[in-house]
Amino acid sequence: MKLAVVGGGSTYTPELVDGLARLRDVLPVTELALLDPAADRLATVGGLARRILARAGHPATVTCTSDLEAAVADADAVLLQLRVGGQAARERDESWPLECGCVGQETTGAGGLAKALRTVPVVLDLAERVRRAAPDAWIVDFTNPVGIVTRALLDAGHRAVGLCNVAVGLQRKFAALLDVRPAELHLEHVGLNHLTWELGVRLGGPDGPDVLPGLLAEHGGAVAADLRLPRALLDRLGSVPSYYLRYFYAHDEVVAELRGKPSRAAEVAGLERELLAMYADPALDTKPELLARRGGAHYSEAAVALTAALLGGADSAGSGVQVVNTRNDGTLPFLPGDAVVEVPAEVSPAGARPLPVTPPGPLYAGLIAAVAAYEELALEAALHGGRDRVFAALLAHPLVGQYTLAERLTDRLIAHNREHLAWA
Known part of the structure; x- marks a missing residue:
C-alpha cells in the first residue's frame, strides 16, 4: 500500500x-x-x-x-x-485584517x-x-x-x-475527563469545518446514553478554560463549541488580544x-x-x-464511523445538498456517507447557514477571481458584514496576495 x-x-x-x-x-x-x-x-x-x-x-x-x-x-x-x-x-x-478591526x-x-x-x-x-x-x-x-x-x-x-x-481532539479530552477509552465515545459533532458544536456525547455508540450534560456539570469549568470561553456560556448552550467559535462569540475580545501580542x-x-x-x-x-x-x-x-x-x-480501524468533511446530501436540511459539512459519517471504499443527525436549532443553524453561504461565495471567488467576488464573499461573512469594512478588507486582501492571484 x-x-x-x-x-x-x-x-x-x-x-x-x-x-x-x-x-x-x-x-x-x-x-x-x-x-x-x-x-x-x-x-x-x-x-x-x-x-x-x-x-x-x-x-x-x-x-x-x-x-x-x-x-x-x-x-x-x-x-x-x-x-x-x-x-x-x-x-x-x-x-492586515486587524488593521480593519x-x-x-x-x-x-x-x-x-x-x-x-x-x-x-x-x-x-x-x-x-x-x-x-x-x-x-x-x-x-x-x-x-x-x-x-x-x-x-x-x-x-x-x-x-x-x-x-x-473532533478527535475533543473526543480524547472528553474520554480523559470521563476515564473511558476514546473509542467508547460517539460525538454528535455538527456544523462546518472550524464551525462546529458537540451537541451530544454518546457512550458506547450513536445509540448510547448522552453523557454530555453530566460532563458539563462535573467538568464544565475545565472544558471552558480549554476553549477560553466562560463556563456560563457552555451551561447556557448545553453544548461544547469548537475553539474556533471564540472568534465569533468573543470577536472584539480576541481582536484586542491579537493586537497586543506577536502573531x-x-x-x-x-x-x-x-x-x-x-x-x-x-x-x-x-x-x-x-x-x-x-x-x-x-x-x-x-x-x-x-x-x-x-x-x-x-x-481493523474500528466501526468505520469518523468525523469528516463531505457532501451535506440532506444531512442538515437547511443547507444545499452540495454544501460540505463536518459530521460523523460511515466511511468505506465507497466514500463517506453522513449519519443522520438531530437538526441543530436556530442558534446554531443560523450561523451555519450564514457561513455556508460565505463559503459558496468564497469558492466562486477562488475559482473565477475578480474584485467583486472577493467583496461579495467578505460582505456575506458574519465577521465582516458591513460594506465599508468589506471594501477596505478587499483592497488589503488583493494587495497582500497579488503574487498568488492570477487575475489580480
Whole structure:
C-alpha cells in the first residue's frame, strides 16, 4: 500500500509517521512518498521519517521527491497538507485584517478567505495531475480551509474527503475527563469545518446514553478554560463549541488580544525552526514533544483511521464511523445538498456517507447557514477571481458584514496576495 503526502516537508509529517508506525496493523503502508519543493527541508523531514519507522521495526520505505507524478504514481491515497505562500503569507493573513478591526486568523474571516483564494487553484491543479497518475487514489485533504478546499475537489469530481483534528481532539479530552477509552465515545459533532458544536456525547455508540450534560456539570469549568470561553456560556448552550467559535462569540475580545501580542504565524515560524533543527539530529528517532505545540494533535490517528476505512480497512480501524468533511446530501436540511459539512459519517471504499443527525436549532443553524453561504461565495471567488467576488464573499461573512469594512478588507486582501492571484 502506497501513501503519498503532498507537503511532505511539513513539520507535521513526523506526527503522521509516528501514527503510521504505531498503527501499522490498521494501515499497512509499504511505501510513504513525501513530496515537497523545498529540497533541504524535505531531506531533513524524510530522514527523521525513516528513523521513526526503523525504530518501530516498520518495513515501509520512504521516498522523497519534488516530482508530483513520481510521488503519486500507483498511490492508494494522497494526503494534502500544503501551505501556499508559507508562513510569510500566514503572517500577512493574521495582520492586515486587524488593521480593519477584524480577527486576523488563517482559516476564519478575511484571512481565511485569502488562504482559500491562494489554495484552491493550486489544489485543483494538483488533484488533476493526481487523477491522471493515480486515477483510483483517494485524496484526503488536511489543507485549510478544509471545507472550501474539499468542496472544490468534490465539485471537480475528485475522490476526496476532508479531515480536521478538532473532533478527535475533543473526543480524547472528553474520554480523559470521563476515564473511558476514546473509542467508547460517539460525538454528535455538527456544523462546518472550524464551525462546529458537540451537541451530544454518546457512550458506547450513536445509540448510547448522552453523557454530555453530566460532563458539563462535573467538568464544565475545565472544558471552558480549554476553549477560553466562560463556563456560563457552555451551561447556557448545553453544548461544547469548537475553539474556533471564540472568534465569533468573543470577536472584539480576541481582536484586542491579537493586537497586543506577536502573531501565531511568528510563533509557529519559531517553532518550525526549532523543530527542523531537532529533526536534523541523526540521533533523533521519535517525534519530539515540542511538536505538540505546533498544532495538529492526534492528526495521525485521524488520518490513519480515515485512510484505512477508505481503503477497506474499516474493520481493523474500528466501526468505520469518523468525523469528516463531505457532501451535506440532506444531512442538515437547511443547507444545499452540495454544501460540505463536518459530521460523523460511515466511511468505506465507497466514500463517506453522513449519519443522520438531530437538526441543530436556530442558534446554531443560523450561523451555519450564514457561513455556508460565505463559503459558496468564497469558492466562486477562488475559482473565477475578480474584485467583486472577493467583496461579495467578505460582505456575506458574519465577521465582516458591513460594506465599508468589506471594501477596505478587499483592497488589503488583493494587495497582500497579488503574487498568488492570477487575475489580480
